[in-house]
Amino acid sequence: MNTLIAIIGLGVLCLLFEIFNLRKAIVPMVIIGLLGILGLTVSEFNSSESYYNNMIVVSKFSTAFSCLFIILTIFLVALGHNFYENNQSKISDFIAIKVFLLAGTVAMVSFGNLAMFFLGIEVLSIALYILAASNRMNLKSNEAGMKYFLMGSFASGIILFGICLIYGAMGSFDVTEISELSQSAELPVWFPIGTVLVTIGMLFKVAAVPFHFWAPDVYEGSPTLTTALMSTLVKTVAMATLYKLLSVMNADVSEAFKIVVVVISMASMTVGNIMALRQTNVKRMLAFSGVSHAGFMLMTLLSITTSAGSLLYYAAAYSLAGIAAFSVILYVCKNRDNEDVTNFHGLGKTNPLLAAILTAALLSMAGIPIFAGFFAKLVLFNQTIQAGYLALVIVAVVNSIISVGYYFKLILAMYTKEANEERKGTPFVIYAVAIVSIVLNIVLGLFPSLVLDLLA
Amino acid sequence: MNVSLILIILLVGAFATYLAGDKLASKVALFFGLAALGCSTVLLNHYNLGENISFICQWIAEPNISFALKADGLSLAMLLLTTALTPIIIISSFGTDYKNSKSFYALILFMSFAMAGTFLASDGLLYYIFWELALIPIYFIALIWGNGDTEERKKAVVKFFIYTLAGSLFMLVAFIYMYQQAGSLLIEDLYQLNLTATEQFWIFLAFFLAYAIKIPLIPFHTWQATVYQKAPTAGTMLLSGIMLKMGLYSVIRWQLPLTPLAAKQYMYIFIAIGIAGVIYGSIVALRQKDLKKLLAYSSLAHVGLIAAGTYTLTLDGLRGAVLQMIAHGFVVVGLFFVAEIIFRRYQTRVIAEMGGIRTQSPKLTSMFLILVMASVALPTTFNFIGEFTLLYSLSQINIWFAVLGGTTIILGAYYMLKMFQHAMLGETNSKVFADVTFTEGLTLVLIIAVLFIFGMYPKPIVELITPSLEAILTQINRVR
Numbered sequence: 001m002n003t004l005i006a007i008i009g010l011g012v013l014c015l016l017f018e019i020f021n022l023r024k025a026i027v028p029m030v031i032i033g034l035l036g037i038l039g040l041t042v043s044e045f046n047s048s049e050s051y052y053n054n055m056i057v058v059s060k061f062s063t064a065f066s067c068l069f070i071i072l073t074i075f076l077v078a079l080g081h082n083f084y085e086n087n088q089s090k091i092s093d094f095i096a097i098k099v100f101l102l103a104g105t106v107a108m109v110s111f112g113n114l115a116m117f118f119l120g121i122e123v124l125s126i127a128l129y130i131l132a133a134s135n136r137m138n139l140k141s142n143e144a145g146m147k148y149f150l151m152g153s154f155a156s157g158i159i160l161f162g163i164c165l166i167y168g169a170m171g172s173f174d175v176t177e178i179s180e181l182s183q184s185a186e187l188p189v190w191f192p193i194g195t196v197l198v199t200i201g202m203l204f205k206v207a208a209v210p211f212h213f214w215a216p217d218v219y220e221g222s223p224t225l226t227t228a229l230m231s232t233l234v235k236t237v238a239m240a241t242l243y244k245l246l247s248v249m250n251a252d253v254s255e256a257f258k259i260v261v262v263v264i265s266m267a268s269m270t271v272g273n274i275m276a277l278r279q280t281n282v283k284r285m286l287a288f289s290g291v292s293h294a295g296f297m298l299m300t301l302l303s304i305t306t307s308a309g310s311l312l313y314y315a316a317a318y319s320l321a322g323i324a325a326f327s328v329i330l331y332v333c334k335n336r337d338n339e340d341v342t343n344f345h346g347l348g349k350t351n352p353l354l355a356a357i358l359t360a361a362l363l364s365m366a367g368i369p370i371f372a373g374f375f376a377k378l379v380l381f382n383q384t385i386q387a388g389y390l391a392l393v394i395v396a397v398v399n400s401i402i403s404v405g406y407y408f409k410l411i412l413a414m415y416t417k418e419a420n421e422e423r424k425g426t427p428f429v430i431y432a433v434a435i436v437s438i439v440l441n442i443v444l445g446l447f448p449s450l451v452l453d454l455l456a
Numbered sequence: 457m458n459v460s461l462i463l464i465i466l467l468v469g470a471f472a473t474y475l476a477g478d479k480l481a482s483k484v485a486l487f488f489g490l491a492a493l494g495c496s497t498v499l500l501n502h503y504n505l506g507e508n509i510s511f512i513c514q515w516i517a518e519p520n521i522s523f524a525l526k527a528d529g530l531s532l533a534m535l536l537l538t539t540a541l542t543p544i545i546i547i548s549s550f551g552t553d554y555k556n557s558k559s560f561y562a563l564i565l566f567m568s569f570a571m572a573g574t575f576l577a578s579d580g581l582l583y584y585i586f587w588e589l590a591l592i593p594i595y596f597i598a599l600i601w602g603n604g605d606t607e608e609r610k611k612a613v614v615k616f617f618i619y620t621l622a623g624s625l626f627m628l629v630a631f632i633y634m635y636q637q638a639g640s641l642l643i644e645d646l647y648q649l650n651l652t653a654t655e656q657f658w659i660f661l662a663f664f665l666a667y668a669i670k671i672p673l674i675p676f677h678t679w680q681a682t683v684y685q686k687a688p689t690a691g692t693m694l695l696s697g698i699m700l701k702m703g704l705y706s707v708i709r710w711q712l713p714l715t716p717l718a719a720k721q722y723m724y725i726f727i728a729i730g731i732a733g734v735i736y737g738s739i740v741a742l743r744q745k746d747l748k749k750l751l752a753y754s755s756l757a758h759v760g761l762i763a764a765g766t767y768t769l770t771l772d773g774l775r776g777a778v779l780q781m782i783a784h785g786f787v788v789v790g791l792f793f794v795a796e797i798i799f800r801r802y803q804t805r806v807i808a809e810m811g812g813i814r815t816q817s818p819k820l821t822s823m824f825l826i827l828v829m830a831s832v833a834l835p836t837t838f839n840f841i842g843e844f845t846l847l848y849s850l851s852q853i854n855i856w857f858a859v860l861g862g863t864t865i866i867l868g869a870y871y872m873l874k875m876f877q878h879a880m881l882g883e884t885n886s887k888v889f890a891d892v893t894f895t896e897g898l899t900l901v902l903i904i905a906v907l908f909i910f911g912m913y914p915k916p917i918v919e920l921i922t923p924s925l926e927a928i929l930t931q932i933n934r935v936r
Contacts, residue, residue, distance in 0.1 A: 348600075368592065368621075369585035375516075378581070382519055382632050390633075397629055401622040408614055415599060416606050449516050456518065 001051045001058060003041045003066055004106050010037065011099035018092035026095050027081040031074055034099075038070045054112035054174050061308055062110035064454050065240045068316055069109075072233045073102045075323045075433050076225065079330060082427045083225045094134060098229070101127035105237040109244060114163045114173040117245065121159065121205075125152050128234065131226040132218060144221025151214045155204035162197030165190045166249075179250040192254065198245065205238035206294045207287075209267040216275075219287035224333060227283050228326035231290045232319035239297045243311055247304045261301045262392050268295030269399040276406045282329055282339045285406055286322075289365060292399060293318050299380050299396070303387040309455040310379040313444070316451055317364060317372030320441040325361040327434040328354045331427065344410060346419025355414045357434045362407040364441055367400050372444035379452065458511040459499060459527045459576050462539065465492045466569035474562040482550055485561035489543035489568070496539045500532055500920075515582070520640050526578035528924040530778065533917060534575040534705050537782050540906075541697050541789055542568040547899050548793045549690045551800055554601055560690075567593035567694055574702050580631045580641030583710070584624070587702065591620055594694060598687035612682040619679050623669035630662035634714070646714055647931055653717050660718035663711040664726075670703035671759050674733045684752035685805075689796035692748065696755050697789040701781045704759065707766050708774055713931040719769060720932075726767040727853065731860050733760025738867035742874075747795045747805045750875055751788065754831065757864050758784050764861060765846035769932055773849035774925045779917065780842025783830075783907065787839055790827045790903040794820070797896055798879070801889050807878050812885035820892045821880045823900045828876050830907050832869040837911040 010033045017026050041063055050057040077095055084091045104123030111117040129152065133145020163173070169190035170178045182191065200211065207215040219227045272292030279285040297314055300307040331354060332347065333339045348355040364371035377400065381393045444451060469488025476484040499509050515523040527535070546564060554560045570593070573586030598613045631641060638645045651659065669676045684692045712719050737757030744750035762780050765773040797820060798813070799805055814821040830837035833844070843865065851858035892900070910917060
């Protein structure tokens with residue numbers, strides 16, 4: 001709760017900075033503020049309390065995920081220093097929106113009441129619609145914002161409808177009450193229907209097949225920093241929320257539901273990977289790779305009582321690699337009008353450090369050992385086999401092989417092609433973010449217990 | 457003192473080489489390579505004195521994974537092969553000018569680190585990690601410093617990477633499946649498992665996919681020849697000299713003892729696959745015009761025989777396999793080095809463009825002849841001992857296996873000598889061929905010395921490996 005209040009306070013402070021004309025100080029101040037909030041959140045790790053008639057329930061799960069989200073936001077805000085260089089007059093808006101978005105994400109993982117859950121989702125979504133369209137003079141960005149808004153509000157509507165049905169069935173918005181009632185033998189038919197509708201809405205947010213059609217266009221059109229935010233922070237938030245929703249409402253009991261999850265998971269991986277193979281735009285490629293990673297993360301729903309730790313680990317591994325990859329993309333594609341693979345030609349020669357970081361990030365996403373991505377997949381496969389879904393794991397393994405194909409397309413472009421032009425400047429912030437995030441990723445890979453045991 | 461020291465030396469060496477800069481890189485790399493070799497001989501002494509040089513500590517609590525390195529005779533023999541060949545490979549690269557050499561030598565040491573780890577690891581997951589880790593450096597070595605057309609090379613190298621990764625991921629699934637049953641991946645715990653015949657069959661198959669691609673066995677060999685040809689010679693040496701032994705070693709260490717029922721039931725099929733590789737490799741080698749490709753296919757034939765020997769599940773088969781692995785490792789590195797020496801002077805690998813080198817460089821010619829002879833298993837060379845133990849073990853199973861496998865020697869002599877004739881003999885070549893330099897000569901002499909010494913006195917190696925092979929054999933034959 002304190003985390004949430006502090007984050008909102010920080011957002012307001014950020015807006016005040018603009019009034020006092022302190023735009024230059026915004027990025028450093030917000031980073032320091034977020035670091036402080038991170039410290040506060042970590043210090044409250046073992047406490048679990050509920051506030052305002054169970055509106056907000058702070059638990060280990062919510063605190064751990066909040067920490068991850070705060071860390072990701074710190075990276076994204078830091079990258080903003082460089083990204084909004086030419087757009088200083090609006091910087092406080094962009095940064096403040098990101099901070100409010102963070103508040104939404106924290107609400108989403110620490111809700112105790114479906115009303116709060118919906119509020120969180122809306123705070124997150126509206127912030128995202130604005131950020132997607134934030135490059136006002138660019139047609140593609142406008143298109144992305146509009147597309148995301150139309151599709152997103154539709155999904156919100158479905159979620160709301162689902163919540164209504166659940167309320168109709170259970171007579172309460174409170175998840176603990178719903179959970180108790182769902183144990184009873186006679187469930188009203190509205191309850192499973194409502195759950196499925198809410199799940200569909202959340203699957204839209206995580207961009208799982210068949211609700212993924214918006215992702216490539218929106219990822220491509222949005223400003224690159226917003227794409228980074230969507231593919232790392234938003235994806236992990238949506239996944240964590242879906243996980244929490246299903247686990248606290250005790251709604252995953254039926255076998256049929258699990259079969260649906262298996263099918264969606266398989267479809268997401270396969271469609272995502274096969275489509276990614278054909279992309280030449282790096283942002284679109286990462287969008288489809290994100291679809292396939294959503295498929296992997298959905299596997300955690302099959303052993304919902306035990307897999308919180310592995311979901312946290314997968315989310316951390318995936319999003320840290322994503323941040324590292326996107327900071328390199330930000331550097332390479334700065335002042336370019338597209339993000340084609342051709343922009344990356346010869347990066348291995350002109351900038352070996354950033355090329356190595358991008359390589360490491362892609363290897364982590366592909367699941368090659370010592371990077372955290374490998375252990376993420378390993379624990380996931382382990383749990384899924386334990387839950388008895390060997391076939392799903394084999395599909396996942398085949399997909400891991402396919403994914404190497406397109407990740408290596410980018411690596412090959414960096415190391416075997418000749419550079420077409422030199423890039424000038426060594427922006428300190430981008431280097432710092434890229435190095436810190438990839439080092440964190442490798443540390444997680446070498447010591448997986450640091451995160452895996454947090455939620456045990 | 458324990459075996460983790462070698463891994464530390466190699467890893468630190470890789471970083472130090474990278475930091476040393478382009479000028480010093482090769483020397484720093486050689487220093488650390490030799491240090492690792494020295495360290496492994498010292499460890500061998502400790503082991504022979506009966507000391508415990510294994511290393512184990514908990515790494516991840518849940519899932520239960522340990523950082524476990526166990527050294528027995530078999531591991532130590534393979535470790536010595538790795539640490540002995542690494543400095544040789546580094547020295548052999550001295551004569552070629554590699555761009556960005558700090559990364560090049562660092563990657564060689566890093567690869568040697570990963571391979572040494574594979575031979576030592578006794579926890580399934582740790583083993584798997586080292587196994588995969590060895591793939592990354594060779595990918596970059598072949599990709600960046602390779603020769604020939606970039607597009608073709610890219611295709612070949614990516615195919616190799618995806619192939620091997622695909623195979624090993626199924627091995628990972630098999631490990632996870634066994635972890636569910638055993639609750640640990642330590643090899644001792646996995647040995648205790650009682651798997652049913654069907655389970656063993658699928659696990660055997662998953663392992664087989666990983667190893668057959670790595671070794672490579674027919675019909676998973678299609679990546680091999682092009683990658684050997686396109687990779688820089690140092691990369692080819694790493695691949696053929698050490699990396700393919702990872703696959704063969706793993707068959708002995710992991711596949712056979714973990715799934716003995718399946719291994720016994722389908723033994724004949726896998727021996728046949730190995731022997732098919734012998735015949736196929738030899739016949740294809742006959743038609744090769746490119747020296748490196750010819751050596752690649754001859755390598756396919758030799759490892760086919762080694763694989764056939766291991767699947768006989770007899771002590772002779774396993775022993776012959778390990779001896780031949782070491783012998784083949786040295787001889788193939790020597791042969792590829794000769795190909796590189798010729799390339800440095802003539803800028804060609806096509807056999808038809810060579811010829812007439814004998815009169816210009818008698819030293820190289822005689823050393824090359826010795827290596828050719830060793831590769832076709834001439835008595836008094838180490839390869840003779842390996843190959844004949846293998847053929848003997850095959851004849852114990854079925855005499856026809858030995859007859860068919862024996863064609864490796866006849867066909868091998870034919871294509872190797874034909875190649876030698878075209879490459880070295882004939883009228884004096886009009887192009888000038890500078891005589892071998894000191895380092896080149898030294899490298900070849902060292903390799904030949906190893907082949908002769910162990911060819912005439914193989915007892916130390918046989919004594920080193922036999923006890924651990926017997927232990928593995930008892931595990932294979934345990935009563936249920």
